[in-house]
Amino acid sequence: MPTPKPQKKNPFEKKKQSLFSKEVLIAIVLVVCTYFILACTFGVFGKIIANGAPVLAQYGTHFLTRSPETLVVTEVAEGENFVLPEDAFEVVELYNPKVEFKNTREGQTDEKTERFKIPAGVHAIPDGWVAELESANKGLYINWKSRNPDVDLVVEVAEDTVLTFDSANWEKFRTPIRDNMRVKRTELFNVKETTHTLVVKAGKTRLSKGVIGALDPTDLIYIIQSVLTDDDAASKLFDVEIPNQQTITVNDNIFNTVIGEGEGKLPTISASTDVLITDRSRVTIAAGHYLVPLTSYFDLKDANPGIQFSVRQGKREGVVMGEFPEDATLELPEALYADFIRENPALPVEHIETLSTPTTTITFDLGEPTDLSMPNTERNQLAIFNPSLKVEKEQSFSYSGGGVKGPLIGTALLVTLCIVVALFIGVSASVYLNEYSGKGKFLKTVRLAMLNLAGVPSIIFGLFGLMLFVIAAPRVTSTPAVNDKFKIPLFPSLSEPSMRKMEAEQILAVDSNTSTADAVIKAKTIGRAKFYKGWTFLSFEGWGTSLLAGGLTLAVMVLPVIITACEESLRAVPMGFREASLALGASKWQSIRTAVLPYAFPGILTASVLGITRVAGETAPIMFTAAVAAKSNSPFEITGEPGIVNATENFFLQSLQALPYHIYTVAGRIPQSEFTEPMQYGATLLFLIVVMGLAGLSVWLRIRARKKLKW
Amino acid sequence: MSKKATNKKSRGSFDGRGSGNFRILGLQLQDIIKAFFGGNAAIAVVVIALICFFLAREAYQFFPDYRAELEVYRKSGQEFVGFIDDEASKHQEIKSLAFQAYGYEIYHRTKQHEQILEVYNELRNRSKTAAKGVLELRQRAFDKGDSIAAELDPKIKEAAEAEYKAHNTRAEKVISEYLAEFTRDDLSTASLSTIPKEDFELVKKSVSESMTSKNKEDAEFILETKMLRDAASEAAAKALEPFYAGVMEISAARNELDKMIKELRPHALKTKQFAVAYESAEARKEALAEGSENATSEERRARLEIESKRVLTTPPNYEERNQILYDSIEAHSAAADSMLTQTRSGVAKLDASMLKSQDAIDRVAIIQKKSKKLSDEINKTENALRVWNHKEPYSGWKTFFGFFFGQKWVTNSTWQDFYGLAPLFSGSLIIAVIAIVISVPFSIGAAIYVNQIATQFEKTAIKPILEFIGAIPSIVLGLFGILVLGDFLQKVSAIEWLANLLPGFPIESRLNMLNAGLLLAFMAVPTIFTLAEDALNNVPRAHSEASLALGATKMQTVLKVVFPAAISGILAAVLLGFGRVIGETMVVLLVAGNRISVPDFTAGLGVITQPAHTMTGIIAQEMGEVGEGTLHWRALFMVGLILFLISLSLNWAAQSVIRKFSRHH
Incomplete structure (x- = not known):
């Protein structure tokens, strides 16, 4: 401590000093506050860049050109001569930088494709083959006139098989295929079947759970007074009321279950027994392919439920009458083609040529058992090219x-749609607010609404979008959904939906003079989702989880931002421009169009970029309105019926993957592990780069616009 | 939408402004253009109106539906059993705390050995993965040497042994390389990274030793540690015998009550099934009859007709079914009394003085507090049971309060769904408060600094950066919270002196309210900063000039003149920041921990380190999985409505603060 000074010149000296140090302290606190925030910002960015950049560097373009897939980590036993196509091998190498692939060498295989012609006309094709042909031939869409029970189906009997028929059925079955069937042995035998006719007493009684279960398929009307639950034992008793005296016929099994001594059995007045004898045939059929009429095929299956027959079909109603409007030249891989010919002998297929594409393959050795991680596609190829692959664990x-191509495109589409809509509405609204409207109640209301809209949480916009766009938005359609909000009939429909569409979308076709209400009831009772009655409706049934719903939800959300920014740019155009234009005799609209909007354009551009920045990062509003976690095809590959109207509809009404939702999925909905981290950081960094790039662009545009446009 | 004319004034056709005589519906082209623009401007109003309409419509139907469901809950006697259940769950809290305390104490007494073994196991597993291939080959060589062929032919045995040796050397190399790079911070559990360095090195050595020794025996050090651990835990169990007896007594206290619940629960559940079946019976009967009329085949028609006739349409006899509940009241009081006395005597045996672990001591303290409240709880239940009457209608007010103050949000339950806002609201509120408390000083400090003190260069550099924060998508911050901040906080909170200093430390779960609050604080910075800076900017220069002219220093001017003048703008900034934070969805969904229960406020300020669920999070999480028009769906819309009202009122408050301010100037 310095010695106190002898004379005190300034009595406030000390106070001033303490004031000074206090001020310095406050200043330091303020500086620390500011720079702490900056440090946090750099910390967040730094950490994500530090972890994401190596991922992006490692995977490079792969990350941008592939859509998300399941990542498979396969434990492959050591061995030699593993084969993979060149591009697949490159991917595997990319995913396993630490693994040493020994002795890699190039080779070649030929991938053979058969090209063939199906002449114009209507041909019977099994359901399964329709899907197979369409997946091998892009753009092919086979429409069908009907499902036809009169056509023959090729049934493959893999080995000699013993089949059992009622004798009558056997004759029925045998007649149409007598020519091509090789029957090894036929054996006739009789089966005795006993039926019982019971007269059941009316009134209240107690039945056991087992008895009730046995009575269920019979015609007996009984009312259970207590509720059955799964955990009750079969002997548990239930109060049952039998409303009137009834007569039922039951088989032996049921009879033995329901009749007997003791509690819980069915009370009867009398019982009589009949014996039925049926002839049966046991037939042994040799292995081979048989042409069987579709109806007989079902008889066959019903009579022999335990036996599996190999028939390529999607649904039970196997064969459709596919329509080929003109000669179709199609392709199928070699292996499939052979099956196709064998299973469709009736089809007039004309073979054209065999195409062979040479593929470079890489053969490599693995010195020791290794964990190989790779996307599912590559894993499948590994299995195809190495049939003897030994896998320990997976x-x-x-x-x-994979990468983030799908989500990236999805986000781009959503944002584009959103901005187009929001800019259109936003510019129009701001023109009104700035150019037309005087001060008044309407203006006040609009401003208040905008102000409040800006403060609404994004999840509420999600709910709004769900209610308005997903569930209740109007569609013009000739096949309205039965559970829509309401529908307005418009005009007779122009074309009938194809049979294929009817089945795919569960449409019930009714007579055109059925009333709409009846049609709805009818469709509901047989469990159909839509109906067709030859009339076009404006049906308020919503657009489902779709690009359109998501884009519009985002547009509504970003509206306040866009309007405010547009208004600012309109206000910046000097009054003199308008006045000069009006003085020259231009109408109001003319002067806005020629003297105001062009000069506000840079500002509007800034507004749109600002809007994109806002909506690109939003997850909550698209969660229930547009986004899905998995989607197999790209948004631009539109499946379904051809035609521009259908394609447009399918394009806008498809659900999408979106980058923020994808990040949510990989971060929050699947279990964490070291293998999920690259995708998490990679996708996030990429997303951050996109959004921050846009944000930077908007800042730069704004600065430039302010500098440049000064009047 | 409402493109309908906003202005229907028709003008004369020769006003010189229009395009001649072009008219539609009596409107001139210019009017139509104006109406079109006006219509677009009105969309904002329409949207707000529609949001209100949708939320209100779904939410409006919520209360009657919920009430009807609760009415069934009462009629079926589930409510009665629910009272007893609640009482039992209060005891369950005590019971599990007691077991926890015992477990913590044992762990504490054997901790130094346990931790070594845990690290050892982790390192062993990690090295196994790292050297997987070589170890596999080594195993095969070993098997070869062990086979019958090797027994018969010494050459094979020799070759196999050489192979084994070669692989072993390589394995040793791979493992030692892997371990050399491994540090204590790489361990998966943060609390383990505090083990002493010497021990860690010894563990590493033991791992590589045991992995490369022929019979894979554990190394000396590990065997020793295991022995020490066993001895320690035996000693601990012995020392804690009286304590354990207390724990067991508490545990056994509820046996009688449990038995009673086990009988009554299925009975009530069954009554509920009757009630539910009865409510839909008529509709089902009709639907089946209608279906049979419209059936496609005769067979199916007959079938549906039979099924329609089999439907039971008489109401269940509640009186008779609930009699068993009324009869059990006496039995319940006996069971509850015995539970109370046994618990008390058990708690008395839990002597905190014999405990060494702070965690255990804390828990015993909580047990003592809770066991004192237990008798109140039992009395309350007793009274509730005595006045309970299944015929009494469930009042609208009770439904209303049950929603707003209900402590349970239970969905998809086989027993009964409850929709109580309290856990969600408290979670949202606590997180928002944490965020604002942290964010406000920093953002306002930064705003003052940037606006008043900073150099021009700093201003142009800092402002865009802070605005950039606003552009970071919330999902990115959520991911940051999961992958980085959670672990970081846990690691920091495990530091000894910090853990002793701050409440709630060390943090038990990685995802919690503090984590979410910190991220939201970061998110709120740009909102609060920008608005506060604007407010400071709007203070007339004359104010500060006058102050400086009177001889005040720069700081005095800033803090005593400029800041107070801008205070209302800053307040509005804080309110708007609060609105942004409470409406944020993705961060809280990912980071808040999503545990649906009211936070335990007995932990004091430490409550902020608990996980919670939020209003926004619950909508985002559950909305996708519920059917349209179900009660659950409506409950979620109700939550949405409340959220909407909160954000509207915050907005309104901010606006009125600003309005008041501008009137003064």
Whole structure:
């Protein structure tokens, strides 16, 4: 401590000093506050860049050109001569930088494709083959006139098989295929079947659970007074009321269950027994392919439920009458083609040529058992090219392999749609607010609404979008959904939906003079989702989880931002421009169009970029309105019926993957592990780069516009 | 939408402004253009109106539906059993705390050995993965040497042994390389990274030793540690015998009550099934009859007709079914009394003085507090049971309060769904308060600094950066919270002196309210900063000039003149920041921990380190999985409505603060 000074010149000296140090302290606190925030910002960015950049560097373009897939980690035993196509091998190498692939060498295989012609006309094709042909031939869409029970189906009997028929059925079955069937042995035998006719007493009684179960398929009307639950034992008793005296016929099995001594059995007045004898045939059929009429095929299946027959079909109603409006030249891989010919002998297929594409393959050795991680596609190829692959163990991680192409495109589409709509409405609204409207109640209301809209949480916009766009938005359609909000009939429909569409979308076709209400009831009772009655409706049934719903939800959300920014740019155009234009005799609209909007354009551009920045990062509003976690095809590959109207509809009404939702999925909905981390950081960094790039662009545009446009 | 004319004034056709005589519906082209623009401007109003309409419509139907469901809950006697259940769950809290305390104490007494073994196991597993291939080959060589062929032919045995040796050397190399790079911070559990360095090195050595020794025996050090651990835990169990007896007594206290619940629960559940079946019986009967009329085949028609006739349409006899409940009241009081006395005597045996672990001591303290409240709880239940009457209608007010103050949000339950806002609201509120408390000083400090003190260069550099924060998508911050901040907080909170200093430390779960609050604080910075800076900017220069001219220093001017003048703008900034934070969805959904229960406020300020669920989070999480028009769906819309009202009122408050302010100037 310095010695106190002898004379005190300034009595406030000390106070001033303490004031000074206090001020310095406050200043330091303020500086620390500011720079702490900056440090946090750099910390967040730094950490994500530090972890994401190596991922992006490792995977490079792969990350941008592939959509999310399941990541498979396969434990492969050591061995030699593993084969993979060149591009697949490159991917595997990319995913396993630490693994040493020994002795890699190039080779070649030929991938053979058969090209063939199906002449114009209507042909019977099994359901399964329709899907197979369509997946091998892009753009092919086979429409069908009907499902036809009169056509023959090729049934493959893999080995000699013993079939059992009622004798009558056997004759029925045998007649149409007598020519091509090789029957090895036929054996006739009789089966005795006993039926019982029971007269059941009316009134209240107690039945056991087992008895009730046995009575269920019979015609007996009984009312259970207590509720059955699964955990009750079969002997548990239930109060049952039998409303009137009834007569039922039951078989032996049921009879033995329901009749007897003791509690819980069915009370009867009398019982009589009949014996039925049926002839049966036991037939042994040789292995081979047989042409069987579709109806007989079902008889066959019903009579022999335990036996599996190999028939390529999607549904039970196997064969459709596919329509080929003109000669179709199609392709199928070699192996499939052979099956196709064998299973469709009736089809007039004309073979054209065999195409062979040489593929470079890489053969490699693995010195020791190794964990190989790769996307599912590559894993499948590994299995195809190495039939003797020995796999010890396998783990899979959903959505963590591949790249982010799908989500990236999805986000781009959503944002584009959103901005187009929001700019249109936003510019129009701001023109009104700034150019037309005087001060008044309407203006006040609009401003208040905008102000409040800006403060609404994004999840509420999600709910709004769900209610308005997903569930209740109007569609013009000739096949309205039965559970829509309401519908307005418009005009007779122009074309009938195809049979294929009817089945795919569960449409019930009714007579055109059925009333709409009746049609709805009818469709509901047989469990159909839509109906067709030859009339076009404006049906308020919503657009489902779709690009359109999501884009519009985002547009509504970003509206306040866009309007405010547009208004600012309109206000910046000097009054003199308008006045000069009006003085020259231009109408109001003319002067806005020629003297105001062009000069506000840079500002509007800034507004749109600002809007994109806002909506690109939003997850909550698209969660229930547009986004899905998995989607197999790209948004631009539109499946379904051809035609521009259908394609447009399918395009806008498809659900999408979106980058923020994808990040949510990999971060929050699947279990964490070291294998999921690259996708998490990679996708996030990429997303951050996109959004921050846009944000930077908007800042730059704004600065430039302010500098440049000064009047 | 409402493109309908906003202005229907028709003008004369020769006003010189229009395009001649072009008219539609009596409107001139210019009017139509104006109406079109006006219509677009009105969309904002329409949207707000529609949001209100949708939320209100779904939410409006919520209360009657919920009430009807609760009415069934009462009629079926579930409510009666629910009272006893609640009482039992209060005891369950005590019971599990007692077991926890015992477990913590044992762990504490054997901790130094346990931790070594845990690290050892982790390192062993990690090295196994790292050297997987070589170890596999080594195993095969070993098997070869062990086979019958090797027994018969010494050459094979020799070759196998050489192979084994070669692989072993390689394995040793791979493992030692892997371990050399491994540090204590790489361990998966944060609390383990505090083990002493010497021990860690010894563990590493033991791992590589045991992995490469022929019979894979554990190394000396580990065997020793295991022995020490066993001895320690035996000693601990012995020392804690009286304590354990207390724990067991508490545990056994509820046996009688449990038995009673086990009988009554299925009975009530069954009554509920009757009630539910009865409510839909008429509709089912009709639907089946209608279906049979419209059936496609005769067979199916007959079938549906039979099924329609089999439907039971008489109401269940509640009186008779609930009699068993009324009869059990006496039995319940006996069971509850015995539970109370046994618990008390058990708690008395839990002597905190014999405990060494702080965690255990804390828990015993909570047990003592809770066991004192237990008798109140039992009395309350007793009274509730005595006045309970299944015929009494469930009042609208009770439904209303049950929603707003209900402590349970239970969905998809086989027993009964409850929709109580309290856990969600408290979670949202606590997180928002944490965020605002942290964010406000920093953002306002930064705003003052940037606006008043900073150099021009700093201003141009800092402002865009802070605005950039606003552009970071919330999902990115959520991911940051999961992958980085959670672990970081846990690690920091495990530091000894910090853990002793701050409440709630060390943090038990990685995802919690503090984590979410910190991220939201970061998110709120740009909102609060920008608005506060604007407010400071709007203070007339004359104010500060006058102050400086009077001889005040720069700081005095800033803090005593400029800041107070801008205070209302800053307040509005804080309110708007609060609105942004409470409406944020993705961060809280990912980071808040999503545990649906009211936070335990007995932990004091430490409550902020508990996981919670939020209003926004619950909508985002559950909305996708519920059917349209169900009660659950409506409950979620109700939550949405409340959220909407909160954000509207915050907005309104901010606006009125600003309005008041501008009137003064």
